[in-house]
Amino acid sequence: MRAFRIAEFGAAAQLDKVALPEPGPGAVRVRIAACGLNFADLLMIEGRYQERPPLPVTLGMELAGTVEALGGGVDPGLLGRRVAVFAGSGGLAEAGCFPADRCVPLPEGMTFEAAAAFQVAYGTSHVALNHKARLQPGETLLVLGAAGGVGLTAVEIGKRMGARVIACARGAERLEVARAAGADHLIDSDAGDLREAVLALGGADVVYDPVGGDLFTAAMRACKPEARILVIGFASGDVPQIKANHLMVKNLSVMGLYWGGYLAFRPEVLTDSLATLFRWYAEGGLSPHVSHVLPLERAEEALTLLRERRATGKVVITMG
Incomplete structure (x- = not known):
């Protein structure tokens, strides 16, 4: 089978022919x-992701497909089921072996492309806004990077939770994508002072930040007293440094979120969140935005779309 993988961190990924794996017990x-x-796939290639799996490693953290073989001790009812899997790695291949308890059955009518775009982006935003920040109806949510893979889902989920959503993204085209996802107010990150623009709208109760850098600093200065700031990632490449006295004066809370980390210490947080999200999808309440669908042989081109921030929502690779 074909697999898109790296042999060493920092080296270019390549499409290799590898043996079809056999599932072990529980897989x-x-x-x-x-x-x-x-975006974490890019960090994985560079060796800068928080987890460094043994090499060589097949890239691709989340996938969707059909269960075709079972290891020992696995429920026979899984055979032939359409599932989504958050695997951490191994998704950019024609097949892979994964723990059975990571398999989430797909709602009827959900395409594989939508399912592959669903878990990390929607899961990150739902756990961040619901479990961490306790976003309340009527509060103002500021989303940075609002047209990106996770940012766009934060707009959609925040609106569903009853918040007033301010979307910050680069350029009119990307802002239009955020508006279509439910944003109430739009701010072009390249067009002026983010702090002044947010304060003119009354300030933020919750900030969702997958970008970091100067935007984090500006957003923090636009917070209301007792606001909560969610640190999701650093797409800008700049990890901001926070002065504790600024937090104290406004009674601010800064919360970090590594979605996949919950698998190690509180997996039920992810399980419960995904159950809610798949139910919302089945009810017609969520619409995954996929800007590009490319075949496996164009995986490097797809990664470049992320690297150069030319995608909105998600980029999906298909194996057919």
Whole structure:
């Protein structure tokens, strides 16, 4: 089978032919149909991601496909099921073996492309806004990077939770994508002073930040007293340094979120969140935005779309 993988951190990924794996106890083999890309895949290639799996490693953190083989001790009812899997790695291949308890059955009518774009982006935003920040109806949510993979889902989920959503993104085209996802107010990150623009709208109760850098600093200065700031990632490449006295004066709370980290110490947080999200999808309440769908042989091109920030929402790779 084909697999897109790296042999060493910092080196270019390449498409290799590898043996079809066999599932061990408690695992299944999934015939992969689609894999969603994430900014973390770029960090994985560079060796800068918080987890460094043994090399060589097949890229691709989240995938969707059909269970085609079972290891020992696995529920026979999983065979032939359409599932989504958050695997951490292994998704950019024609097949892969994954723990059976990571398999989430897909709602009827959900495409593999939508499922591959779903778990990390929606899961991150739902856990951040619901479990961490306790976003309340009527509060003002400021979303940075609002047209990106996770930012766009924060706009959509924040609106569903009853917040007034301010979307910050670069350029009119990307802001239009955020508006279509439910944003109430739009701010072009390249067009002026973010702090003044947010304060003119009354300030922020919750900030969702997957960008970092100067935007984090400006957003923090636009917070209301007792606001909560969610640190999701650093797409700008700049990790901001926070002066504690600024937090004290406004009674601010800064919360970090590493979604996948919950698997190690509170997996039920993710399980419960995903159950809610898939129910919302089945009810017609969520609409994954996929800007690009490319075949496996164009995976490097797809990663470049993320690297150069030319995608909105998600980029998905298909194996067919």
